[in-house]
Amino acid sequence: MGVGQIKRAVFLDRDGVLNPVVMRGGSPASPRGLDEFSLTPGAGEQVARLKEAGYVVIVVTNQPDVARGLLPGEELAAMHRALEQAVGPDEIVSCPHDDHHACACRKPKPGMLTQAAQERGLDLAASWMVGDGYKDMEAARAAGVRAVLINADYNAEVEAPQRVADLAEAVDLILEQG
Ligand SMILES: [Mg+2]
Ligand SMILES: [Zn+2]
Numbered sequence: 001m002g003v004g005q006i007k008r009a010v011f012l013d014r015d016g017v018l019n020p021v022v023m024r025g026g027s028p029a030s031p032r033g034l035d036e037f038s039l040t041p042g043a044g045e046q047v048a049r050l051k052e053a054g055y056v057v058i059v060v061t062n063q064p065d066v067a068r069g070l071l072p073g074e075e076l077a078a079m080h081r082a083l084e085q086a087v088g089p090d091e092i093v094s095c096p097h098d099d100h101h102a103c104a105c106r107k108p109k110p111g112m113l114t115q116a117a118q119e120r121g122l123d124l125a126a127s128w129m130v131g132d133g134y135k136d137m138e139a140a141r142a143a144g145v146r147a148v149l150i151n152a153d154y155n156a157e158v159e160a161p162q163r164v165a166d167l168a169e170a171v172d173l174i175l176e177q178g
Pocket of ligand 1: 129133
């Protein structure tokens, strides 16, 4: 019963991590269809490094444009099929709700992380969250997961335990710190 028994995950935010954000009115926003969706260069390679190191890789993404009627569910599904094929995470979990639903899954709430941990028997303290916003950092803190923020023009004010330049550096840091 050594450390090999511990089941660890890396939770990845989607927008700003695996795909670039779309700027709308000066704010980072989510793509609303395949035509606005592109992948972060090297995303598949970085996810493969995490999986090779034994991490379960789970995408956890807020998609309130679904609740707002701005993103058809079929478009979200099409983007996630493309993401699955090109990047290969173990699972993609999305919250389609908006604030007024007061759901348990919308980050900064930790529900997407804690539910996956229950389903898969994950050790959250041995797991990581990679994101580009305060909601990612707060969901990680609430779930008891270590976190790293990818620097962007729009997140200079966000409090983060650790910061890196890009996804490759985030994976370097996770593999170093274990
Ligand atoms: Mg994001
Ligand atoms: Zn939700």
